[in-house]
Amino acid sequence: METAITIFLGILSGYFAIGLLFALYVMLIGARKIDPLLADSKKGIRVLLFPGVVATWPFFFAKLFRFRRS
Amino acid sequence: MGLDYKWVLWNAHKKTYDRLILLGMVTYLVLFFVLSFLTNPEIIAETVIIRAFGSLAIIMLHIILAIGPLSRLNPRFLPLLYNRRHLGVSMFLAALVHGVFAIIQFHALGNSNPIVSVFTSNMDYGSLVNFPFQVLGFLALLILFTMASTSHDFFLHNLSPKIWKGLHMGVYLAYALVIMHVFLGAFQQDTSFLTVLALFLGLITLVSLHVRAALKEAKIDGFVWAKDTKGWLAVCHPREIAESYAKIFTVDGERVAIFKHEGKLSAIHNVCKHQGGPLGEGKIVDGCVTCPWHGYQYLAHNGQSPPPFTEKVKTYALKIENDMVYINPEAFPEGTAVTPISSGS
Ligand code: HEM
Ligand code: FES
Numbered sequence: 001m002e003t004a005i006t007i008f009l010g011i012l013s014g015y016f017a018i019g020l021l022f023a024l025y026v027m028l029i030g031a032r033k034i035d036p037l038l039a040d041s042k043k044g045i046r047v048l049l050f051p052g053v054v055a056t057w058p059f060f061f062a063k064l065f066r067f068r069r070s
Numbered sequence: 071m072g073l074d075y076k077w078v079l080w081n082a083h084k085k086t087y088d089r090l091i092l093l094g095m096v097t098y099l100v101l102f103f104v105l106s107f108l109t110n111p112e113i114i115a116e117t118v119i120i121r122a123f124g125s126l127a128i129i130m131l132h133i134i135l136a137i138g139p140l141s142r143l144n145p146r147f148l149p150l151l152y153n154r155r156h157l158g159v160s161m162f163l164a165a166l167v168h169g170v171f172a173i174i175q176f177h178a179l180g181n182s183n184p185i186v187s188v189f190t191s192n193m194d195y196g197s198l199v200n201f202p203f204q205v206l207g208f209l210a211l212l213i214l215f216t217m218a219s220t221s222h223d224f225f226l227h228n229l230s231p232k233i234w235k236g237l238h239m240g241v242y243l244a245y246a247l248v249i250m251h252v253f254l255g256a257f258q259q260d261t262s263f264l265t266v267l268a269l270f271l272g273l274i275t276l277v278s279l280h281v282r283a284a285l286k287e288a289k290i291d292g293f294v295w296a297k298d299t300k301g302w303l304a305v306c307h308p309r310e311i312a313e314s315y316a317k318i319f320t321v322d323g324e325r326v327a328i329f330k331h332e333g334k335l336s337a338i339h340n341v342c343k344h345q346g347g348p349l350g351e352g353k354i355v356d357g358c359v360t361c362p363w364h365g366y367q368y369l370a371h372n373g374q375s376p377p378p379f380t381e382k383v384k385t386y387a388l389k390i391e392n393d394m395v396y397i398n399p400e401a402f403p404e405g406t407a408v409t410p411i412s413s414g415s
Contacts, residue, residue: 001193001195002190002193005186005189005190008189009185009186009189012212034228035224035227035228037224037227038224045224048222049222049224049225051215051219052219052220052221052222052224052225054219055215055216055219055220056216056220056225056229056237059228059229059233060228063228
């Protein structure tokens with residue numbers, strides 16, 4: 001059981017650590033690549049969106065990748 | 071639908087509802103504190119905080135889960151549905167205070183990482199009665215965090231509608247985890263019998279509301295309408311539709327909403343272009359049919375979103391004969407204008 005807990009919490013903290021870095025990148029630099037609408041919105045809105053990007057970063061990661069290639 | 075993102079798409083109603091939410095939460099917390107200290111002067115403040123915010127969160131969760139079926143059964147609950155998002159975020163914040171205080175109180179004093187301690191301080195995972203119930207609360211809080219943090223329209227646009235919907239169905243999983251968190255916790259803490267009883271009644275209420283709403287839906291789909299000679303279907307009396315609301319009918323396998331706006335009837339396809347929300351369960355706000363799910367708007371007479379928006383739904387021809395509303399089951403193309411017919415009331 002202890003191994004299972006260690007693995008689970010390891011994955012969880014890794015997920016959130018990557019999410020934090022990724023969300024910082026998105027909100028500071030890559031916003032318009034994710035959603036052009038963000039470029040026209042007030043900057044403060046990004047603070048509100050930040051935690052959600054941390055939570056769902058893999059979806060945005062995929063999106064960023066598609067954008068790069070097209 | 072938006073052209074840029076705002077913190078909140080404010081309107082007067084949302085502000086009123088937000089004030090009500092805040093007022094309700096503060097009143098509950100104050101009452102909880104006063105009653106706790108009156109009945110047990112020795113109780114420590116941290117314990118009261120943990121209990122007050124935990125029980126507040128679960129009460130709010132019940133309200134959130136009841137709003138969906140309630141507004142299907144009775145449109146008078148719709149304003150609550152339109153304002154459910156902020157209720158969800160506030161509920162998460164209450165649960166967060168509960169979780170954080172519980173972790174500080176029970177897990178922050180040892181050497182190990184407090185989160186690890188939530189999982190390892192009680193290793194009785196094989197037991198039912200002694201199961202580490204706090205783990206269940208932690209997992210529920212993770213789900214609630216994901217939902218609260220992605221509740222903004224931005225995420226609706228960016229995580230395809232399907233994924234967003236899937237994420238937000240997680241509220242049922244969170245509810246199940248919270249129920250077990252409290253029931254199992256009750257064996258180990260001195261949770262009062264009243265709390266457990268209230269939770270049990272809450273569970274029964276929620277299940278029966280959902281079943282009743284589902285039965286109502288099934289009845290709408292199963293009905294076979296009388297036809298006139300041209301194949302138009304007689305669906306209801308004009309007065310059965312309330313001003314600014316709709317009734318939903320299934321004609322030739324498609325759901326259609328017949329709205330009454332300023333005494334006149336118009337029929338549009340019931341399915342919102344955004345994520346398939348049931349337009350006929352919404353009401354007319356500021357002259358527009360307003361989707362109950364996320365508030366996309368359409369003009370009833372032509373199925374078009376007001377400019378600058380471009381969404382369009384199918385429209386249908388109606389007529390009234392012998393005090394019956396008839397609908398032509400052949401739809402017009404999306405966005406076709408149809409003159410509303412007078413309902414005579
Ligand atoms: C990190 C997450 C969580 C932890 C560590 C945690 C911990 C605890 C603890 C230690 C208790 C027992 C308190 C006592 O009786 O003195 C408790 C009870 C309770 N928890 Fe949680 N919890 C968490 C998440 C949640 C969530 C997400 C909800 C609901 C949305 C919730 C709702 C409740 C309720 C209703 C009680 C019963 C309160 C009472 O005794 O009156 N908890 N929790
Ligand atoms: S389904 Fe989202 S607004 Fe209609």
